[in-house]
Amino acid sequence: MFPRGRSTVLALVLSWHLGAQTAPSAEIRQYLKVEAPVVALLHARVVDGTGAPAREDQTLILRGGRIEAMGASAATAVPKDAQSLDLTGHTVLPGLVGMHNHLFYTHSAHFDEKGAVPAPGRMFAEIAYSAPRLYLACGVTTIRTTGSLEPYTDLNLKRQIDAGLMPGPKMDVTGPYLEGFEPMTPQMHALGGPDEARRFVAYWADAGVTSFKAYMNITRADLGAAIQAAHARGLKVTGHLGSVTWPEALALGIDDFEHGPVYTDTEFTPDKKPDQGPPVAASWGSWLKVDIAGPEVQALIHALVAKRVAVTSTLPVFELGVPGRPPLQPRVLAAMSTESKASYLAARGRVKVAPNGMAEQLLKKEMAFELAFVRAGGLLLAGPDPTGMGGVLPGFGDHRELELLVEAGFSPVEAIHIYTANGAAFLGRLDRIGTLAPGKQADLVVVRGDPSRKIEDIENVVTVFKDGLGYDSAKLIESVRAHVGIR
Numbered sequence: 001m002f003p004r005g006r007s008t009v010l011a012l013v014l015s016w017h018l019g020a021q022t023a024p025s026a027e028i029r030q031y032l033k034v035e036a037p038v039v040a041l042l043h044a045r046v047v048d049g050t051g052a053p054a055r056e057d058q059t060l061i062l063r064g065g066r067i068e069a070m071g072a073s074a075a076t077a078v079p080k081d082a083q084s085l086d087l088t089g090h091t092v093l094p095g096l097v098g099m100h101n102h103l104f105y106t107h108s109a110h111f112d113e114k115g116a117v118p119a120p121g122r123m124f125a126e127i128a129y130s131a132p133r134l135y136l137a138c139g140v141t142t143i144r145t146t147g148s149l150e151p152y153t154d155l156n157l158k159r160q161i162d163a164g165l166m167p168g169p170k171m172d173v174t175g176p177y178l179e180g181f182e183p184m185t186p187q188m189h190a191l192g193g194p195d196e197a198r199r200f201v202a203y204w205a206d207a208g209v210t211s212f213k214a215y216m217n218i219t220r221a222d223l224g225a226a227i228q229a230a231h232a233r234g235l236k237v238t239g240h241l242g243s244v245t246w247p248e249a250l251a252l253g254i255d256d257f258e259h260g261p262v263y264t265d266t267e268f269t270p271d272k273k274p275d276q277g278p279p280v281a282a283s284w285g286s287w288l289k290v291d292i293a294g295p296e297v298q299a300l301i302h303a304l305v306a307k308r309v310a311v312t313s314t315l316p317v318f319e320l321g322v323p324g325r326p327p328l329q330p331r332v333l334a335a336m337s338t339e340s341k342a343s344y345l346a347a348r349g350r351v352k353v354a355p356n357g358m359a360e361q362l363l364k365k366e367m368a369f370e371l372a373f374v375r376a377g378g379l380l381l382a383g384p385d386p387t388g389m390g391g392v393l394p395g396f397g398d399h400r401e402l403e404l405l406v407e408a409g410f411s412p413v414e415a416i417h418i419y420t421a422n423g424a425a426f427l428g429r430l431d432r433i434g435t436l437a438p439g440k441q442a443d444l445v446v447v448r449g450d451p452s453r454k455i456e457d458i459e460n461v462v463t464v465f466k467d468g469l470g471y472d473s474a475k476l477i478e479s480v481r482a483h484v485g486i487r
């Protein structure tokens with residue numbers, strides 16, 4: 001630990017002021033293992049997030065919450081007052097930018113004897129204590145919440161994190177869902193028309209949310225009104241759609257689509273009625289009949305690329321539907337509450353006995369779409385979506401998404417680029433985060449091993465730097481043991 005003399009304390013205070021940051025509270029300090037004004041990371045392998053190949057034996061100098069210098073160790077001077085960490089055998093990459101990173105979670109799936117979800121429908125639990133800690137512990141230093149069920153909680157969490165009162169990532173708080181009738185969960189409001197959609201956007205933008213997400217039952221008129229109102233304030237709108245097809249939403253000016261078309265674009269669904277969401281089995285089935293290389297899907301890809309509209313990959317939540325997947329990780333189960341663990345394992349058991357190859361075909365098709373979309377010049381974003389049957393957790397799910405992108409055919413370095421620079425670019429923050437370069441914010445992840453060759457090494461997070469403060473990943477994970485699902 002860095003010695004704390006009087007001049008050191010003064011230097012710390014000064015550096016935080018220069019970096020326009022708040023000194024960390026006692027709550028935060030217990031998770032810090034590096035809090036020096038100047039830090040030197042020596043002999044690290046660097047994956048800088050630009051998509052460039054990994055560089056061996058690099059040194060990074062962090063000062064005042066920023067990257068001051070970065071280069072070959074032999075050519076990079078280490079300031080005398082720096083706290084040095086020898087990172088031989090480790091890799092440094094930019095902090096991950098999670099773009100479908102809710103602060104709520106499927107804490108417990110409830111089914112009746114017939115396997116249906118009884119009224120009032122599916123419910124989700126805000127996990128305000130554990131989610132921000134897990135995201136940060138896993139190297140996710142920036143998130144978009146991509147739909148809020150407790151918007152005041154989300155906004156207050158952001159304020160507390162930014163004020164240095166609790167550990168967590170930087171946050172783009174998305175407003176409550178823009179949904180129509182009948183909402184998928186009673187935790188969502190159903191909009192009553194374009195006027196209300198405009199008032200809704202204005203109210204929540206004034207309250208501090210910085211993005212919006214439309215949902216599966218919204219009408220074209222309400223979506224169009226909401227997009228115009230959000231754009232007038234410089235805010236972006238994404239959608240997990242169903243009632244509105246992707247081509248319809250493109251024409252209305254949407255900025256991003258969640259989950260990929262295989263799971264949410266209803267343009268090929270037989271007998272699709274305007275403004276009505278068809279049964280998912282019908283829309284998913286329609287995508288099994290079209291070819292990614294065929295003219296219909298290629299036309300969609302060209303329209304997305306031409307309009308610079310992004311797609312957010314959330315493969316982990318769909319992997320849950322495939323029998324035998326994902327691998328059961330002790331670290332994931334250990335973080336769950338007793339109830340959430342029992343619920344997830346029971347739900348997973350039900351998947352196993354269902355004789356159904358559709359889930360696997362859909363996952364492969366979505367992977368093929370995402371690869372084709374990026375190869376055509378599309379902007380792919382990524383996040384875990386910690387919902388479904390409860391097997392995807394904040395943070396650990398981000399690691400799984402990186403692994404699934406590699407399974408889809410991206411190189412590990414490309415997958416990291418998607419998870420860092422692409423998210424930062426979409427958020428308009430690429431000048432500050434998303435890649436490693438002198439002058440950028442010192443938001444970076446130190447992992448043991450080499451994820452540029454073996455993406456699973458991303459799970460070996462050792463230290464996470466946010467604004468130059470180094471958090472102990474293991475301590476953060478230990479602090480949420482058995483909490484995920486109840487707080």
Ligand SMILES: [Zn+2]
Pocket residue numbers: 100102146147385387
């Ligand atoms: Zn979601």
